[in-house]
Amino acid sequence: MAITAAEVEANGWVLRITLTGALGDFGSYVLDPSGAPRVVLTSSHAGFTAAGGAAVAGTMVRQTPVGHPVRLPVNPLSPLVKVIDETDLGGGVIRCRLALAEWIYATDTGLSLAVMAGWRSGEVTASGIAVANGSTIAAPVPIFRWALAPYEVTAGSFRLSLFVASHHPVGFDPVAGVKFFATDGVNTRTAWQTSLSTDDSYGDNLRCYSAIIDPGAATALTAGLLRCDAEVYPFLGAMRSTDTAGTRSMSGLNLAGYGNAAATPFVIGHDPLGTRYSNQFAFVDAVSGTTTASAAMIGATWAAAKAVAGASRPRDAQTALQAAKLKLRALPAANGGAAAAQSVDGLRIRFAAGTHVGLGGAAVVTTGITCTEIPVSYEGDPDDPNPRVNCVLQTGVQVNPRIIRARWRNLALEIGGTSFAGSMLAYNFFDNIEMRGKAGSETAINAPFLASAVAGNWHLCVTRSRLWRTGWDLNRGNSGVGLLRGSAFSRRAAATTILKNRWIPVGEDGFSSGTGEGISTWQTSTQIGAVEDFVVAFNDMRSISAGQGLTIYAPPAATVSGTLNPSHRRHAVINNVFERITATSDNMWSYGEGALRTISYLVVEGNTVAGAGYNAFYSDPKPLNPTEADTLYNEAFVIRHANNAVDRNASKQDDFNDPDTATARGGGAHGYRPQMIHAWGPHMGVGMEGHVDCSRSGTWANFRRDFAGIRGVQFAGPTAPGWTDDRSERGSNTGQGNYLPVAGSVFAGRVMRGNSDRDWAGNPRRAGGFAGAFEPLASTDTALVPGNARPAHSVGGAATGWSGSIAPHGGRSAHLAGVAAFGWAGGLAPAAARMAERSGMPALVNGAVPVLSVAPGAARQAMASGMTSVLPGVSPPGAVAALRVLLVRRDPRRISIN
Template sequence: MQMLIGVGVKLGQFPTDVSLAVQTPIFAPQVSEVKQDGWQAVHTDAATVDAFGTDQVLTVQRPGFDVTGAPNVVNDQISVSSRLRNPFPNQDSLTDADVALSNFVYAGDVIAGATNNSTRLYPKPIAMWLNHDREHIKTEIHVLRLAVSHAYARNSQPVAAVKFIASDGISEVTQTVSDMDTAHYDASGLTVPHFSANLNFSTLKDKELVTVDAVIYPWVGEPFTISTDADPYPSPNLTTLRLWNDFTESYGTGYVYVNVDTGDDASGVVSVLATEAALSPFATIPSAVTALKAFNGTQFGRNNDVGGGIVRLAEGTHVHGSIKAQGESAHVPLVIEAADPATQATTVLTDGGSSIFNGIPAFLKLRHLTLRKTGGSVVFLDSGATSAENLLITENCIWDANATSYYGAWVYRVGRFTQINCGTGGGGDPKQGNSFSTEAIMVTAIGCQGCAGTITYHAVGCSDLPEFTLREALGARPAMTGVFLGWNTFTNGSTSNPIISVSAPLGPRGFAFVGNIVESWGAATNAGLRLNADSDVSITQNVVLQHNTIVGERANLLYLDGTENVEKSAYVNFNLFSRFNIKGDVFAGQGQNVGNWPVRYKVGWSDNASTDGSNNSSTYGPGSWLGELPSRGELVGIDPMWANDASHSGSGTGAGNYTPTNGSLLPVLTEEMAAYSFDLFGNALTSGQSRIGAVMQAV
């Protein structure tokens, strides 16, 4: 056996792993077979493989798709990255013929001259809608938006194409798109790259619930169809959407106004004309909704159905009252909104100091309002949901704690809870949607500022988030599956928990963490990211970490530091860490703990950097928490030269600016290698100038 003593490391020595065209290997591969796990191989002449890799390359032929969504044969280059060592306690010796590969080989791959025994399945795309469920479509053309992540991103896109599908059960309309779009959210100030389609709903049945589906075509792997490969509808995880098609606007919309100063519950008017309803407002919301229900019945034949109606609140403070008894919402939400969106800050809906249980309909949308807490243990919004059947949407709202005490059930059993472009008021965040019980409340946050809650399932484009915890199933809340966290800023100066904490099994649907900034400052000393680490024994698959900046504290990644061995792997590319740690068999003193060796051998990793190495070493080897070897393009001990480091490594005051400045040593991105062409601040990729990490700002 060759001893691992005094082995030198050359950074960035490995050739690129991705190519859409056949490349000639530097010399013929000397791998006779790929093992069942897809990352270990048997070498015919192990003496030619030094302890930390060679320039030996395999050309792997694998299925994928082109930008039209058509099947395509992809030829990727995979390096023979290292001889494999033996497990603890023989970690100082190498195996006779086994080598590690720089990336995975899958069951459907073909390697000329080698036997492929891999049983590993291609990783699935991970996605989330930027549309909320139960949208009321009143135009012929409607925009659908889907954020996507995938392990085999390239050409500045996570996947090759997405096909959007809308169906009324008989007819369907489709559009396949390959160019990405961006959406900017004023509340957070952040941008979300995504795929979008403009579908024409006029060819589908009018006044019908339309199902929206999508097929995602990855550059490498198999197509992913939401209706068959994601969750059954309804779900807080990725599933199909149901949109109400009313492109002729013949379903009927009743308008009703509420004015606490001039309104009269006895003489208020509901009308199909907003201008007419505005002349005769009601004094209270429950009376207005009661009249709206009666109007929907007599005018449109929709008895006991307040769905599709719009309640407009005049500027002032309105006390929330029970409105569920006044009628349900059969197909689309009842909408309660500010009469003038410009008065969002002064059009207030408040709890009034008394709890209201089961007081809102199954589908409710609040828009352009300030939602203000009065204090105490008061239940504000509650539809009595016991599952994901119910839906609450808040759009362009301000959440204001009014400087009162925290109460986790202020927003209670509402089922799915989607927040879009919402912010936090001057009185603080009421922290709606907190995990204090087993009740049915499941948050999705899109473009919000500081108000995602602690039972958030998915978040994109959100700023000033304090923390996130990926939880197992609990009571009426299903397991968090295929979680998507993208282009957010997390900042915390006082937490005793990891800012991002994952301690649950991650199956084939995976976990996407892309384009985020995680900042630890002040008194916070726990991990910035804990991903199934610290004695965690959860099986972990299809984790995609791309283009993140994690500063101030460590990232603890996929440990096997206990007495149980499970499989753990991840695709980690273009990230900047302060420090990262990967503990395994040597740390645990357990020779069986080899299930996370794909992480320690950096299989599927490339182009990452850390400012300070790991917590125990800035070099590589069996005992180093940096792992066994550097991945392609990996750098350690660099100065990123940020515009303003306010994390623990800088001033410690928080709210830093993690844009690299001139002279930064961060690795650069090319258009061919990057996963996205825009970052969370809307900066476009400049090939050969933009840097790894969350901020692509050209320097």
């Protein structure tokens, strides 16, 4: 008995072997893919590796085990009996088909096969067997999205951050490296990042690829809009850039940063002298001010604006905007952008404490005003101790500000009855705001803005904000939401990039949601256009009580994406926790169920899904007639489905009696669908590893995978997951559970690699770790506890994990230039305080603990210019340690922890 030929088929996941011998059955194969694999395919692929602080050309050599024998499509006479796919070729020669653990790509080279004795009954050890590569599957490219809001202003060095995922991480590095660029069209600055780092720009400690760009001195970047790009170098495959043309064009840069596509430049305003964008301030005084605009209302500094006499201050924002127009500030041409007269770019309109009704009514902004580069900011008074509570702006008379972009920062917005702006204001940014319905309008669906973005652009981005108690939601954006990061929301939210957010439960919100729950892709084809890349990572989606936690809405059309069906492509769903309370028939999320789709190049990794299952990578379109019943099918390929901890994960393929198909064929037991093999890769465990399905919400035989993947398991019956405090509908059904696995959990020992080196709570990921969003601290991890403190955590809770760098007590400098001085990952709460926040800050509800930045005890400023001092955030959905931490500035050259 000997192997005479071997080939990878066109689908990229079937290994076809021709050998001498007799037909067998499933019992003839002993493959042991998760232990000592007995059939291994070796292949090579060009890619990159990290060396000398950069990514250089390299080769990834993969050793891909065979996971499971392939079976034949269902026999309609016996739909639950699986028959192995072996063929008698005659003359004592047979052909078998085996499912590989991963896809092989058309550009893989040097394929060879090694087998151990007994891999099939009677077979002997053999190696160096040549394998023909018939795969037609293209190698994946990295998935990425910018993780910061564009069109901010910098006077010096600035940060660029990109969230990246890949199908072939090495250890816990997604890619070999990212090269960042910033250019003014003539001069260029670059920075490499070859490992994950922490971006705490919004107080959420996001792990991503992040670098500091120094604009330089000798050949400094010119003031004006800067175009920033990234080149991402995977371990396997080709570099992918945010600049698809490769020219770094400065044309149209004033709108380019609002682009929907992942391959979009990041745009920032450079103002080293503070004279281009940073010299216009207005102080709105609704009590003493006037609606007669005057250029004298505008100060070149905040102090000057506030020093304007009360009766001469603007009474409302429209008056302030008109006053800035009258200032006649000219914006010189720069960096490819045209000159502009009567510019209000970068104007900061700041509201005094109190309630302001509308942007204005009596005042009218006249034509001629320009805002071509940097948004106008509507802000709360920064001198107020808590502007997000004390400075309130309500909708009133709907106005036309005659600008297209605005930033709303450090205040409360109350909506209902009408909108703030009715036309032109198409691009908006919420930063550190609270949005809610006005009293009596908590369920109204009035949108804050009515203008639509240009086709191909997003309409809004949201950072470190709370959106609740209003019927309007982020699924209703006029042209969609770009970045949603570090925020909390209580209505369905749709965005292209959803990072580090928290779902506010209905009970905490206090009003019926009415518009669904959870997060989603953009809902309509008019919103989404040709967008495919979609990132959902590190979100706390506990206490979902109705609907789905993650909804995959209308995708780009097949004609746009160049796929057989409408396309779900390059989605990254990583390190999220989903918790269902209140039993319902809905799944937490699904891909391909009930719809015709091409589902490809996804990374679904490290998620915890408690209380309900999800239906992933289905081929389950609904036919309308007998012809459709035999021709409709989904595609599902090149999907990394790894390290998830789930209650149940169904896989509908051809092996059950589908009622829609049966009805289309005339009724009876005619629901079999043998054409569904185009989504069989995930069904056979291809691309799966470390995936644990506890089967707690059903074990229907027809909805189960043929193989659960390397180091994966699909339990035969309901199995206790071993979470610290399960409050899902399968547990106490009270919500806000602690999904940290306990010792001996079924999730232990599953993870060997991944796209993040931290779990949801900031604990280190490690080889041999736990499936799901949470990694328990190991004995080698260090927990920091004040020397005189009582226990830092409740009995049975995890100790506080620390990640970051701490300078020596006697060090002259806390850190190297450009390196973060003090890094923290975890939750901070006063150990014995009655309240965890200042007056008016969000209370501790359902386990939420604000994450605070730590400032030197005697410092005048808590941070460098432009940084934020105290940021309300959320706790990890697990055991939260309470620490009293004070960073004391004993000496300008020293820091210490007390």
